[in-house]
Amino acid sequence: MITELGHYALILALALALVQGTLPLIGAQRGVAAWMELAPTTAAGQFVFIALAFGALTHAYVTSDFSVLNVVENSHSSKPLLYKITGVWANHEGSMLLWVLILAVFGLAVVAFGRNLPPALRARVLGVQGLIGSGFLAFLLLTSNPFLRAAPAPLDGQGLNPLLQDLAMSFHPPFLYLGYVGFSITFAFAVAALIEGRVDAAWARWVRPWALAAWCFLTLGIAMGSWWAYYELGWGGWWFWDPVENASFMPWLAGTALIHSATVVEKRDALKSWTILLAILAFSLSLIGTFLVRSGVLTSVHAFAVDPARGVFILLLLTLAIGGSLTLYALRAPTLKAGGLFAPISREGGLVLNNILMATAAATVFIGTLYPLLLDAVGGGKVSVGAPYFNGTFVPLMVPALLAMAAGPLLPWKRADLAGALGRLKLAAAIVVVVVAATWSVRTDASILALFGIALAAWVVGSALVELAERVKLFRVPLGDSLRRAGGVPRAAYGMTVAHIGAGIVVAGITASSAWRTESIQVMRPGDSVVVAGYDFALTGVEELQGPNYTIQRGTFTVTRDGRMVARLFPEERFYTVEQRQTTEAAIHTTWLADLYAVVGDPDGTGGWVTRLYHNPLVPWLWIGTIVIALGGGLSLSDRRHRVGAPARRRRERAVPAGA
Amino acid sequence: MVSLSNHEVRCAVASMFDFKFGGVQRRLVYILPPLGFLALAALFWVGLGRDPGVLPSALIDQPVPEFDLPPLKDDKPGLASADLTGEVSLVNVFASWCIPCRVEHPIITRLAERDDVAVFGLNYKDKPEDAKAWLAELGDPYDRIGADRDGRVGIDWGVYGVPETFVVGRDGRIRYKHVGPLTAEAVAERILPLVEELRR
Numbered sequence: 001m002i003t004e005l006g007h008y009a010l011i012l013a014l015a016l017a018l019v020q021g022t023l024p025l026i027g028a029q030r031g032v033a034a035w036m037e038l039a040p041t042t043a044a045g046q047f048v049f050i051a052l053a054f055g056a057l058t059h060a061y062v063t064s065d066f067s068v069l070n071v072v073e074n075s076h077s078s079k080p081l082l083y084k085i086t087g088v089w090a091n092h093e094g095s096m097l098l099w100v101l102i103l104a105v106f107g108l109a110v111v112a113f114g115r116n117l118p119p120a121l122r123a124r125v126l127g128v129q130g131l132i133g134s135g136f137l138a139f140l141l142l143t144s145n146p147f148l149r150a151a152p153a154p155l156d157g158q159g160l161n162p163l164l165q166d167l168a169m170s171f172h173p174p175f176l177y178l179g180y181v182g183f184s185i186t187f188a189f190a191v192a193a194l195i196e197g198r199v200d201a202a203w204a205r206w207v208r209p210w211a212l213a214a215w216c217f218l219t220l221g222i223a224m225g226s227w228w229a230y231y232e233l234g235w236g237g238w239w240f241w242d243p244v245e246n247a248s249f250m251p252w253l254a255g256t257a258l259i260h261s262a263t264v265v266e267k268r269d270a271l272k273s274w275t276i277l278l279a280i281l282a283f284s285l286s287l288i289g290t291f292l293v294r295s296g297v298l299t300s301v302h303a304f305a306v307d308p309a310r311g312v313f314i315l316l317l318l319t320l321a322i323g324g325s326l327t328l329y330a331l332r333a334p335t336l337k338a339g340g341l342f343a344p345i346s347r348e349g350g351l352v353l354n355n356i357l358m359a360t361a362a363a364t365v366f367i368g369t370l371y372p373l374l375l376d377a378v379g380g381g382k383v384s385v386g387a388p389y390f391n392g393t394f395v396p397l398m399v400p401a402l403l404a405m406a407a408g409p410l411l412p413w414k415r416a417d418l419a420g421a422l423g424r425l426k427l428a429a430a431i432v433v434v435v436v437a438a439t440w441s442v443r444t445d446a447s448i449l450a451l452f453g454i455a456l457a458a459w460v461v462g463s464a465l466v467e468l469a470e471r472v473k474l475f476r477v478p479l480g481d482s483l484r485r486a487g488g489v490p491r492a493a494y495g496m497t498v499a500h501i502g503a504g505i506v507v508a509g510i511t512a513s514s515a516w517r518t519e520s521i522q523v524m525r526p527g528d529s530v531v532v533a534g535y536d537f538a539l540t541g542v543e544e545l546q547g548p549n550y551t552i553q554r555g556t557f558t559v560t561r562d563g564r565m566v567a568r569l570f571p572e573e574r575f576y577t578v579e580q581r582q583t584t585e586a587a588i589h590t591t592w593l594a595d596l597y598a599v600v601g602d603p604d605g606t607g608g609w610v611t612r613l614y615h616n617p618l619v620p621w622l623w624i625g626t627i628v629i630a631l632g633g634g635l636s637l638s639d640r641r642h643r644v645g646a647p648a649r650r651r652r653e654r655a656v657p658a659g660a
Numbered sequence: 661m662v663s664l665s666n667h668e669v670r671c672a673v674a675s676m677f678d679f680k681f682g683g684v685q686r687r688l689v690y691i692l693p694p695l696g697f698l699a700l701a702a703l704f705w706v707g708l709g710r711d712p713g714v715l716p717s718a719l720i721d722q723p724v725p726e727f728d729l730p731p732l733k734d735d736k737p738g739l740a741s742a743d744l745t746g747e748v749s750l751v752n753v754f755a756s757w758c759i760p761c762r763v764e765h766p767i768i769t770r771l772a773e774r775d776d777v778a779v780f781g782l783n784y785k786d787k788p789e790d791a792k793a794w795l796a797e798l799g800d801p802y803d804r805i806g807a808d809r810d811g812r813v814g815i816d817w818g819v820y821g822v823p824e825t826f827v828v829g830r831d832g833r834i835r836y837k838h839v840g841p842l843t844a845e846a847v848a849e850r851i852l853p854l855v856e857e858l859r860r
Contacts, residue, residue: 326694377706
């Protein structure tokens with residue numbers, strides 16, 4: 001009964017979305033206030049009904065209602081409650097339901113936070129949201145209905161893929177979707193602006209918080225996925241350039257470009273058509289990512305169950321959303337008035353450079369991801385593009401980006417003096433020298449490339465600190481004055497500094513973990529010990545244990561260094577009895593400067609076990625850096641400017657005669 | 661080789677970043693994104709028609725690999741290359757630990773009831789007692805079963821995941837490979853027509 005109500009609620013949500021996607025848009029065009037007013041009401045109604053549907057499916061999972069096919073296929077009565085709940089979105093149908101739920105949440109957020117938007121703009125933004133919602137709700141109901149019944153109902157379910165019965169993996173999709181779907185708002189704003197034919201500083205000020213929020217969520221979502229791969233796949237790696245990882249990374253790159261270019265629109269009224277294009281691209285890449293993962297056109301370790309009918313449907317949605325918006329862009333963008341001019345060496349110039357590099361990076365990832373598909377389509381055979389391609393193209397693009405990232409914030413708007421800015425970075429250069437020398441003293445075997453990576457990281461962090469010191473005139477005015485100035489620095493500026501420092505930390509983590517990783521794979525018997533990067537890993541035993549819905553083979557390592565106890569590690573190999581699948585739980589001890597990482601694999605049949613031991617320097621910095629980046633984004637999001645200051649345009653709005 | 665002058669490149673870049681300059685070029689630049697997407701959509705359309713799961717087996721139209729597997733059960737013969745000539749046959753790779761194998765089992769059973777095709781089993785990386793219990797529970801449809809305990813023969817056959825089903829012609833050449841559990845559609849649309857054709 002509840003299942004049928006959920007299904008019914010979803011149909012009602014579609015009906016509301018269709019109204020939301022049509023009448024407010026027409027109303028905005030014709031100036032019919034009553035029709036425009038339908039937008040917030042229908043958006044709220046859509047949220048209520050989708051939330052009901054989501055609640056109904058969750059109920060089916062929690063109560064293990066095996067008369068629902070989706071529950072049968074993805075759950076089991078012996079699963080812990082947490083994974084019964086997260087199992088709701090750990091499958092194609094449920095994750096699409098979560099997708100539309102988040103879309104509805106964002107729609108509701110526009111209603112709640114968008115009270116100061118001009119009514120026509122708000123109606124159009126929500127109207128475009130409604131169109132996107134209609135498309136995805138129709139997709140759900142027609143090809144991926146999670147509420148189908150199973151008759152006869154089996155006694156128990158088939159269980160959930162054990163790899164997904166994991167905490168980080170459970171919250172990875174919601175964060176990713178908050179990112180992907182968040183970009184639907186900037187997309188809707190872009191399309192609304194194209195319909196109106198007007199983009200100005202006020203528009204950028206409304207759009208930027210949405211872009212920032214989406215970008216923060218996406219940053220965290222990607223990091224969670226990466227963290228999961230790191231400890232769960234058991235190979236000590238954290239990024240594999242897998243098509244699905246790339247699918248989430250491309251919108252992130254476009255979003256990174258977007259939050260930077262939107263600043264230029266806001267501050268200088270320039271880069272307007274480019275910013276609009278980026279807003280469209282960020283969401284388009286999210287949609288393409290969805291398509292790639294779910295249509296089965298590419299093979300990947302974590303592709304969903306494949307159904308060609310779904311692929312055709314998503315392709316149709318893609319064509320309508322991306323093709324439609326880009327066509328609108330081609331028609332309208334040339335009419336956008338160009339804004340403020342600027343010299344190549346200027347803050348704007350720096351941000352343009354950032355944009356060119358980010359867009360190119362997104363393009364290289366895009367080409368690498370789709371190349372196998374392209375080659376197969378022209379009959380060139382099946383290939384897979386791996387890490388060598390991405391490392392060879394993506395990394396060289398990030399180097400100038402990081403170099404420029406240091407100088408950019410020191411350049412004033414419009415026209416700047418590069419020599420002067422670089423002069424002020426002398427202190428940052430000194431920090432680089434010190435850090436590189438310190439690294440060299442610890443790692444005398446370091447390659448030039450690795451040292452260069454560390455230098456880049458120090459450069460980014462050092463210059464971010466220098467920029468902040470410059471802003472408050474540290475040591476040039478009395479300390480009290482500096483503190484007072486620090487209080488006056490807008491949060492957005494702090495946000496930038498923090499995010500840039502986070503990027504520096506991540507770069508250090510990437511460099512050290514790729515350059516100085518130590519790996520040791522061998523067969524060990526209890527009592528054996530192996531030295532990895534100066535740490536002595538002794539296998540003291542392997543025992544059999546019983547988990548809630550799996551059996552465990554647990555190894556115990558005692559790690560010592562120079563005779564002193566460092567840690568005890570308990571890597572597990574779990575065997576999930578229902579799903580008949582095995583997972584690896586690496587044991588990780590972090591010293592914050594490195595991870596000691598141990599995995600116990602299969603027995604060799606003669607009393608020994610295959611063990612994999614790693615010393616992964618600075619890997620914790622990847623996660624810390626990512627969190628710092630997201631914190632920077634959040635700090636910028638909390639800037640006063642995003643909460644007030646919108647009335648500027650409203651006043652102008654009234655001055656413009658109706659129908660303009 | 662089309663070479664753009666420095667000026668043209670700058671114009672293209674400039675217009676994306678909305679510097680002022682006019683003319684037809686400017687419009688053209690804006691048409692590029694939708695055109696690019698059109699090409700991409702076409703690529704996706706072509707890609708949808710292809711199934712990356714159909715791994716182009718290098719073995720298609722090749723003779724079956726040389727192998728000779730011991731029997732799984734005492735009352736049923738094992739499987740060797742020589743058994744795969746003379747008659748059109750299906751070689752079904754299965755294991756007791758493989759859940760999808762359970763799903764396709766009724767379909768395999770129905771296929772085995774036909775008299776136009778021999779159905780052989782290749783028991784892949786399985787414990788004999790588990791496999792026997794599995795067959796005792798679900799029924800044993802196979803004419804012969806080879807026990808490939810360590811998966812060596814599976815490697816020669818290019819087994820990618822279990823279950824997989826191969827169609828072998830009278831001449832002992834592999835004609836088709838199905839990855840994943842057999843479905844009623846796959847049997848009706850691909851396997852049976854192919855068997856028909858190979859019998860001719």
